[in-house]
Amino acid sequence: MYGGVGNKHLENCEMLSILGERRAATCDGSRRQFLKLGGLALGGLTLPQILQAEEASPVTRGKKLSHKAVIMIYLSGGPSHQDMYDLKMDAPIEIRGSFRPINTNVPGIDICEHMPRLAKMMDKFAIIRSLYGGPDQHASDMCLSGYPIGPKGRQDDHPSLGASVAKIQGAVDPAVPPFVGLTTKTGHAPYSNPGLPGFLGHAYAPFQPDSDGMANMRLNGVTLDQLRNRQSLLSSFDSFRRRVDASSKLQEVGAFTQKAFDVLTSSKLVDAMDLEKEDPALRDRYGRGASSPAFGEDAGPHWMDQFLMARRLVEVGVRCVTLSFGSWDRHGANFERLPEQLGKLDQGVTALVEDLHARGLDQDVSVIAWGEFGRTPRINPGGGRDHWPQASCALLAGGGMRMGQVIGSTNRLGEVPQDRPIHYQDVFATLYRQLGIDVNTATITDPNGRPQYLLDRREPVRELV
DSSP states (O other), X not given: OBTTBOHHHHHHSOOEEEEEEEOSOOTTSOSEEEEEEGGGSXXXXXXXXXXXXXXXXXXXXXXXXSSOEEEXXXXXXXXXXXXXXXXXXXSOHHHHOSOOEEEOXXXXXXXXTTOHHHHHTGGGEEEEEEEEOOOSOOSSHHHHHSOOSBTTBGGGGOOOXXXXXXXXXXXXXXXXXXXXXXXXXXXXGGGGOOOOOGGGOGGGSOBOTTSHHHHHHTGGGOOHHHHHOHHHHHHHHHHHHHHTTTOHHHHHHTHHHHHHHHHHHOOHHHHHTOGGGSOHHHHHXXXXXXXXXXXXXXXXXXXXXXXXXXXXXXXXXXXXXXEEOOOOOOSBOXXXXXXXXXXXHHHHHHHHHHHHHHTTOTTTEEEEEEOSOEEOSSOOTTBOOOEETTOEEEEEEETTOOOSEEEOEEOTTSOSEEESOEEHHHHHHXXXXXXXXXXXXXXXXXXXXXXXXXXXXXXXXXXXX
């Protein structure tokens, strides 16, 4: 049971079909459209989440948010640290590869030549070159929770950051879920973990727009204009409730169903995901991309639209947005594939951070982009780099953190952290802090009634805060 609502109430509640406004006959001969709410769960946005929501706080575009938020970008497959932010030009050719460094607008910081936009905006970013702690696991678990796959399963049954934030801070607006996962599905399931709720249970799972739930929210063909016709929808709800007032199943959930209706009758979430509302010039700045896997491989897409959608979602009240980007498992063709991929990441992430600054959101929205591990210093016979958990990297921006710096270093060959090793959980402690959560005091009760800390390591990266 979560939030005082028994799961049995949801399981016993029948699928509700709510009459919408009359329309011309459709191809199936029906003269009415139906609004479907699967078990009143709204496809991932569950009633317990709604019941624990905070009072709505108005969010005005272009002004300081009423909440803190984080956008988490998972680089699926493990990006090559020494081909992005930690080029080793003094190493032998079989280590350094063919990419060249370029200067950035922060003196003393050089990065890969294939990220020229980032180079011009380095003062708005921070790089960690000495990241460690991720095991040899092809999964997003470490990047979204701070915990790898363990004896208890995915994330070792710990909640992801998004799930923990949803539990501790609740919703900014009852009509908007606090945690949204934009991660696309992959054949290798651990790549497409959008941030699991762990022992918190399904009530704190992310809302996923590409799931059946989004199809239900889009109402099987009902347009956005029709969805915005709230008065018509409310009339339909009232009519429906009068007809089924005697239903004991509806009475079981009582006021909780009304809260579910409140979510549906607000178009905030759907509007936020309608990118056609944006200036085409801004969309071009972000880039468009596609939802298909990068290079046709089983990993994330080159879908820059997701960066823009993430920004729109945090503006309407989402506290945590996760997404995956690209295919970084470059065992072969590393130097042939990375220029295109680095260029797309360079465009998408700099457009996002530039947009956050332009809207005055850089103090409120943290951005993190990283993968599950780094790549081998030595280039293999196939022209690629293999798995290397000993060292990795991270790119951060916004959130009121200190930017324009590089934290840590690796040794001459990029093998291991040398100066200032930073564990994945150290970064999580920093992100939680910027969200207003003190990991030294905040706990979540597990199913056995025991309070659990969010992390094992609870000191933020001092250079960032």
